[in-house]
Amino acid sequence: xxxxxxxxxxxxxxxxxxxxxxxxxxxxxxxxxxxxxxxxxxxxxxxxxxxxxxxxxxxxxxxxxxxxxxxxxxxxxxxxxxxxxxxxxxxxxxxxxxxxxxxxxxxxxxxxxxxxxxxxxxxxxxxxxxxxxxxxxxxxxxxxxxxxxxxxxxxxxxxxxxxxxxxxxxxxxxxxxxxxxxxxxxxxxxxxxxxxxxxxxxxxxxxxxxxxxxxxxxxxxxxxxxxxxxxxxxxxx
Numbered sequence: 001x002x003x004x005x006x007x008x009x010x011x012x013x014x015x016x017x018x019x020x021x022x023x024x025x026x027x028x029x030x031x032x033x034x035x036x037x038x039x040x041x042x043x044x045x046x047x048x049x050x051x052x053x054x055x056x057x058x059x060x061x062x063x064x065x066x067x068x069x070x071x072x073x074x075x076x077x078x079x080x081x082x083x084x085x086x087x088x089x090x091x092x093x094x095x096x097x098x099x100x101x102x103x104x105x106x107x108x109x110x111x112x113x114x115x116x117x118x119x120x121x122x123x124x125x126x127x128x129x130x131x132x133x134x135x136x137x138x139x140x141x142x143x144x145x146x147x148x149x150x151x152x153x154x155x156x157x158x159x160x161x162x163x164x165x166x167x168x169x170x171x172x173x174x175x176x177x178x179x180x181x182x183x184x185x186x187x188x189x190x191x192x193x194x195x196x197x198x199x200x201x202x203x204x205x206x207x208x209x210x211x212x213x214x215x216x217x218x219x220x221x222x223x224x225x226x227x228x229x230x231x232x233x234x235x236x237x
Contacts, residue, residue: 011054
């Protein structure tokens, strides 16, 4: 019998915690719950869950501190679930090492989809690298051959554009912050003014999207970063 995947819920609002736990158990997950950040940190070490669902507004310590402490020794996927809607809060959580961010209120389908995405990325050795070409909605990216096509038509991207697209594709389904993308493409000492990134993204969308104003491949998380459409290869695994 296959062992159940364990998910730790760190959430002090009982009705939300119960809703999440019930949703997870109905899908065959094992749910562990706590209302305290410090207990969540110790449960992470003792129970070794496969994923953490973390509220930021906890009664003892801030959820950001939970992320910092867990990330000091573990790469376990962390999905932040919070009523905080400020962009700077989302950016801070993601830059500290959270894998995703869901704003309350949310539905069970969205929650489960984000969990599946985070679990897939967390199970890849050495991060998000994989050999298969990325495929989604007619877009194909062959990382080895450095080829990009949409609906079978070849698309020419500059070296920088390809680096941006391939990084997002290798992390498809996850929000990648502006600073993380800039650092990956232009290096850690690049100017954090994201104008150069916006210019390149506008060019990329003109080349890839049928309607650049309503992108279907690379979605903007306003004030935070970009999220690439989920790789269909990973969805089918």
